Amino acid sequence: MAEYEQRMRVTLAQWEKELLQPPGFLERTSKRVQTKINEMIPDKVHAALTSAVRGIVKSVQIGLDFSPQSPPQIGLALQERDELADEKRNMYKKIAAAEGAGTGAGGFVLSLVDFPALIAIKMKFLFELAHVYGFSTKNESERLFILYVFQLAFSRGDVRARTYQQVRDWDRVSLLGSGNPNGVSMQRFNWEQFQMEYRDTIDFRKMLQLIPGVGAAIGAWANYGLLEELSVTAKNSYRLRWLQLQNAQQSPKQLP
Numbered sequence: 001m002a003e004y005e006q007r008m009r010v011t012l013a014q015w016e017k018e019l020l021q022p023p024g025f026l027e028r029t030s031k032r033v034q035t036k037i038n039e040m041i042p043d044k045v046h047a048a049l050t051s052a053v054r055g056i057v058k059s060v061q062i063g064l065d066f067s068p069q070s071p072p073q074i075g076l077a078l079q080e081r082d083e084l085a086d087e088k089r090n091m092y093k094k095i096a097a098a099e100g101a102g103t104g105a106g107g108f109v110l111s112l113v114d115f116p117a118l119i120a121i122k123m124k125f126l127f128e129l130a131h132v133y134g135f136s137t138k139n140e141s142e143r144l145f146i147l148y149v150f151q152l153a154f155s156r157g158d159v160r161a162r163t164y165q166q167v168r169d170w171d172r173v174s175l176l177g178s179g180n181p182n183g184v185s186m187q188r189f190n191w192e193q194f195q196m197e198y199r200d201t202i203d204f205r206k207m208l209q210l211i212p213g214v215g216a217a218i219g220a221w222a223n224y225g226l227l228e229e230l231s232v233t234a235k236n237s238y239r240l241r242w243l244q245l246q247n248a249q250q251s252p253k254q255l256p
Helices: 002-020 025-040 043-065 078-104 107-132 140-153 157-168 191-208 215-250
Strands: none
Touching: 002 078, 002 157, 002 215, 043 107, 043 140, 043 191, 078 107, 078 215, 107 140, 107 215, 140 157, 140 191, 140 215, 157 215
């Protein structure tokens, strides 16, 4: 198992390098276009979208809190957790693809349903993944961590770099809490940034879903790919935390 963990440390180092590399030409161009579009949208619309996304995410999280779930896994090695995570990923990719195909076949009206439905699928996947790696979503800090992992998967540029720093250092920054200006909390979470980065990342693929005649196929393709992107980010984020906690537990305690 020690050999597997060492290989995963190399994998995580490579993932971090790819995550933080400067955006390419297409990504920079896409971001500029999205920024221009966002500037043309009235503030009232942005506020309404922010409120809608916040409401969707919070209602899903509250609902998941009270739904039956498998408890956090205790005593498993990292390789066993990764294998369970892969099973969850494959299952939720199929669910997301089926949902995308169904709403994509229904044209514009059903495509509007796809937005909250896909968020719900992604949140359910992240809740289950947290338990695979031994973290309880009954803890508000863990539900907040899920939001940052979600944002990390669907953000670009400076926002992605800042979000990664928070995810990487979570078990330190989360202890600061809302009483510290550098701390994190549900009250301080930037919902407007969350929804704008998410929309900007998925807009092109989801717009293709509206094309008559091919909406079902594109809807399935888009949702399948979006779940895959989320799973890579989430799996590596939880691997990173798990290894950090193992290091902390194995390090000799310093004498006062």
